[in-house]
Amino acid sequence: MQSQMEHPMETMMFMFYRFAEDKGYLTKDDLRVLMEKEFSGFLENQKDPLAMDKIREDLDQCGDGKVGFHSCFSLIVRLIIACKDYFVAHM
Amino acid sequence: MQSQMEHPMETMMFMFYRFAEDKGYLTKDDLRVLMEKEFSGFLENQKDPLAMDKIREDLDQCGDGKVGFHSCFSLIVRLIIACKDYFVAHM
Numbered sequence: 006m007q008s009q010m011e012h013p014m015e016t017m018m019f020m021f022y023r024f025a026e027d028k029g030y031l032t033k034d035d036l037r038v039l040m041e042k043e044f045s046g047f048l049e050n051q052k053d054p055l056a057m058d059k060i061r062e063d064l065d066q067c068g069d070g071k072v073g074f075h076s077c078f079s080l081i082v083r084l085i086i087a088c089k090d091y092f093v094a095h096m
Numbered sequence: 097m098q099s100q101m102e103h104p105m106e107t108m109m110f111m112f113y114r115f116a117e118d119k120g121y122l123t124k125d126d127l128r129v130l131m132e133k134e135f136s137g138f139l140e141n142q143k144d145p146l147a148m149d150k151i152r153e154d155l156d157q158c159g160d161g162k163v164g165f166h167s168c169f170s171l172i173v174r175l176i177i178a179c180k181d182y183f184v185a186h187m
Contacts, residue, residue: 008135010111010135013103014104014175017101017104018176020100029184043100044099074177075177078173081101081105082169082173085169088106089112089165093120
């Protein structure tokens with residue numbers, strides 16, 4: 006049986022593959038769809054209209070238009086840390 | 097309403113605080129309890145009896161016996177990546 010921590014870890018792993026599908030990486034369009042579906046609140050609160058492009062460029066470390074598993078999780082961890090900082094500041 | 101990605105992110109954030117409590121970091125004992133409760137399968141499959149000590153030393157970046165939020169998440173991401181590598185190899 007999975008623990009309370011293992012279950013969300015597995016969910017996040019499979020969510021990546023839901024958008025990456027068999028090719029195993031996210032294209033520009035995959036990342037846009039993932040962000041729009043999963044982080045719509047984050048995008049709505051962005052004042053910078055180029056935020057989505059900046060995120061994609063930042064994650065596309067090799068400049069080949071592909072965002073892999075590691076890069077995608079670096080974004081998710083940064084979002085978790087931002088949420089935690091907000092949570093701690095407003096506790 | 098939370099998305100399918102936001103819910104596990106929030107769960108993981110609050111799980112850290114369940115073990116860290118008000119002090120906001122994990123002690124050696126907190127980390128042991130977290131690992132035993134949440135990653136018991138991982139620990140059972142460890143052949144190295146010193147694995148737990150090595151993980152703690154690795155995460156205790158300042159050498160002050162405290163494991164903070166960032167360090168804890170670096171461990172969790174490494175576990176997710178290890179799970180993903182296993183998943184891809186055995187798909």
